[in-house]
Amino acid sequence: MIVIKAQDLTFTYSGSKKPAIENLNLEVKEGEFIVITGPSGCGKTTFARCLNALIPSFYRGEMKGFILVLGMDISKSTTSQLSKYVGFVFQNPENQLFSLSVERDVAFGPENLGLPREEVRRRVEWAMKVTGITHLRHAAPYELSGGQQQRVAIASILAMKPKIIVLDEPTSFLDPLSAHQIIETVSNLRSEMEITIILIEHRLDLASRYADRVIIMDRGRIILEGPPSKVYGEDAEAIGVGIPKISLLFNLLKREGYDLGCTPVTLEEATQAIRRRIMDDRS
Amino acid sequence: MIEVKGLYFSYDGNEVLHNINITIHDGEFIAIMGENGAGKTTLIKHFNGLLKPSKGEVLIDGVSTREATVASLSRKVGLVFQNPDHQLFSETVFQEVAFSMRNYGYPEETIRRRVNFILETLDLRSYAETSPFMLSGGERKRVALASILVSDPKHIVLDEPTIGQDHQQKEKLKNFIVQMNTQGRTVIIVTHDVEFVVECRPKVILLSKGSILAEGSYDEILSDEDLVRRASLVPPQIGLLMSSLRDLGFNPATLDVYQAKSAIEKRLLSNVSKTL
Structure with missing residues (x-):
C-alpha cells in the first residue's frame, strides 16, 4: 500500500521567490524506513511539513502539484485531522514535553x-x-x-498509534550511545507494527543500517534515491553529503583501482569484503 | 593559560564536578568529550567565570576567576553556547554580531569591517539584515559563533559546535577552527562528534560522571573501545573496522579514512608482489 504519494509537488513560501521544494515526485510504501538527507535549506523540513498539512494550512505559500498522505489530499485536510495518523518528533524534546x-x-x-x-x-x-x-x-x-x-x-x-512517524533530526542533542539506542528503538517499531518511518538526518552512520531507502535532496529536488549501499556508491559525496566513513573508504579505494565489489553500510560488510579480497589475492 | 586546580562544583547539594585538574596551555587544541550530563558544560562555564568553583580554583592567564568579573574574563575567553537561542537577542544578524565590539567601544568603521569579515567567513553575509530568529537552527548557531569570534578572544570555547550543521558547513567549521588554532588561539570544543574529532585531531579529555576518565591524544583515546563506550560515545567507524582486521596486521589506532585507505592499499600491493 502506498501511504505517501507526491506528484510534481512544488511549494514556495509567501515572500520568497524560489520554491523550497520543486517538482517532487515520491511514493512511500507502508512499513518503509526512509532516511531523508541533504544540505541545510535543501527542502527536507518543508517536505516534512507537508506530511501533516502544516503546509499549506499553517505556513502560507503557493502550492503546485499534489501530495496524498494516506489517501488524503493535504490541501483539503487540516493538521488536526492528519495528526491522528502522522506523528512528529523534533530535534529538541524539551519543546514537546x-x-x-x-x-x-x-x-x-x-x-x-x-x-x-x-x-x-x-x-x-x-x-x-x-x-x-x-x-x-x-x-x-x-x-x-x-x-x-x-x-x-x-x-x-x-x-x-500513528501510521507514519516523522523524526526531524531526533538525535542531534544526544550522546552517540543514546542516539544509537533511539534509532534502534524506532527501527524495532517496524516489527511491532506496520509503521512507516521518515527520518530526517545529517548523521548517516547511525541510521543507514536500518534504512530501506535513502533520499538525498538538494535545492528543493530529489537528487538521488535508493538503498543506502547504492546511493553511497554514487555521487552522494559530490553533492556534499557526509556519507558513512566506511562507505567513503570503499569509494576512495575504488578510485585508486581497488574495487572491492560493494559499498558497505555496516561494519560487518566492510570487514568481510576486505578480508575476502586479501585472502583471494593470496591464493 | 587555563589552569583548573582541584575543582569541585555543587549545586542544590549535588556535586557535579569532582576534583578536576587540567592545564591548558596557550595555543592548545582540546576536545572535551563524554556522555550527556557528564559535567562538560558545567566545566566550561568555569572558564569565563559564569560559574565559580565550590572548592578549588580556576586561573585564566594567572588570574583566579573568583577575583575577576565575567565581563573582563569574556574579553579573554569567548564562550559559545550549545543552544544559540540562549545568547541571541538583536534585531538583525549584523547588530547581533556587532554587539560585543560596540560594548567594548571600538570605532564604528573597525566594527563594520570586522563584522563583515566574520560574516563572510561563516557564510552569513547575505543574512546581515535578517533577524536571527528567521534563520534555521544551523544558521543561528553560526550567528552565535560569529558574535563571539568577532572580538577575537585569545581562548575560544565552543559547546557542541557541529550540532545541526550539515556536512558542508561542518567542513567549513573544521577548517575555520583549525585555522584559528594555527594562528595561536587556544581552542576548546565540547563535543560528542567522534568523527569531527578524528578530523580535527585535538587532545582529548574524557569526562564521565563529573570526573576525568582519561586524557591523551585523540587517536590514543578514541581507539580504546572500552574507554570510549564508558563515556557513552561510539568509537569511530574506521577504528572499529581496523580493530576487527587486527589479525591481518592492521593498526586499531588508525582512525582516519585516508590513512586507512593507504594501509589497505599497501597491504593489497604487498600481496600482489608476493604472488609475483
Whole structure:
C-alpha cells in the first residue's frame, strides 16, 4: 500500500521567490524506513511539513502539484485531522514535553482523541514499554536526560498509534550511545507494527543500517534515491553529503583501482569484503 | 593559560564536578568529550567565570576567576553556547554580531569591517539584515559563533559546535577552527562528534560522571573501545573496522579514512608482489 504519494509537488513560501521544494515526485510504501538527507535549506523540513498539512494550512505559500498522505489530499485536510495518523518528533524534546509526569505526557495524545479510559491506559502502557521508559512513569520529564526525554516524546507519539512517524533530526542533542539506542528503538517499531518511518538526518552512520531507502535532496529536488549501499556508491559525496566513513573508504579505494565489489553500510560488510579480497589475492 | 586546580562544583547539594585538574596551555587544541550530563558544560562555564568553583580554583592567564568579573574574563575567553537561542537577542544578524565590539567601544568603521569579515567567513553575509530568529537552527548557531569570534578572544570555547550543521558547513567549521588554532588561539570544543574529532585531531579529555576518565591524544583515546563506550560515545567507524582486521596486521589506532585507505592499499600491493 502506498501511504505517501507526491506528484510534481512544488511549494514556495509567501515572500520568497524560489520554491523550497520543486517538482517532487515520491511514493512511500507502508512499513518503509526512509532516511531523508541533504544540505541545510535543501527542502527536507518543508517536505516534512507537508506530511501533516502544516503546509499549506499553517505556513502560507503557493502550492503546485499534489501530495496524498494516506489517501488524503493535504490541501483539503487540516493538521488536526492528519495528526491522528502522522506523528512528529523534533530535534529538541524539551519543546514537546509539558506534563508533570512521563505517564501524563504519554496519555495526553490518546486522551485528546477521546478514547475510552481503558484504551488510553492500554496504549500508554504499551508505548512506555516499547520505548523502555516504564520505570520512569512517575518522573517529571524535565528531570530526565536528553535521551530519556526523546524516548518520552516518541512514546507520546506512539500512544496515538500513528501510521507514519516523522523524526526531524531526533538525535542531534544526544550522546552517540543514546542516539544509537533511539534509532534502534524506532527501527524495532517496524516489527511491532506496520509503521512507516521518515527520518530526517545529517548523521548517516547511525541510521543507514536500518534504512530501506535513502533520499538525498538538494535545492528543493530529489537528487538521488535508493538503498543506502547504492546511493553511497554514487555521487552522494559530490553533492556534499557526509556519507558513512566506511562507505567513503570503499569509494576512495575504488578510485585508486581497488574495487572491492560493494559499498558497505555496516561494519560487518566492510570487514568481510576486505578480508575476502586479501585472502583471494593470496591464493 | 587555563589552569583548573582541584575543582569541585555543587549545586542544590549535588556535586557535579569532582576534583578536576587540567592545564591548558596557550595555543592548545582540546576536545572535551563524554556522555550527556557528564559535567562538560558545567566545566566550561568555569572558564569565563559564569560559574565559580565550590572548592578549588580556576586561573585564566594567572588570574583566579573568583577575583575577576565575567565581563573582563569574556574579553579573554569567548564562550559559545550549545543552544544559540540562549545568547541571541538583536534585531538583525549584523547588530547581533556587532554587539560585543560596540560594548567594548571600538570605532564604528573597525566594527563594520570586522563584522563583515566574520560574516563572510561563516557564510552569513547575505543574512546581515535578517533577524536571527528567521534563520534555521544551523544558521543561528553560526550567528552565535560569529558574535563571539568577532572580538577575537585569545581562548575560544565552543559547546557542541557541529550540532545541526550539515556536512558542508561542518567542513567549513573544521577548517575555520583549525585555522584559528594555527594562528595561536587556544581552542576548546565540547563535543560528542567522534568523527569531527578524528578530523580535527585535538587532545582529548574524557569526562564521565563529573570526573576525568582519561586524557591523551585523540587517536590514543578514541581507539580504546572500552574507554570510549564508558563515556557513552561510539568509537569511530574506521577504528572499529581496523580493530576487527587486527589479525591481518592492521593498526586499531588508525582512525582516519585516508590513512586507512593507504594501509589497505599497501597491504593489497604487498600481496600482489608476493604472488609475483
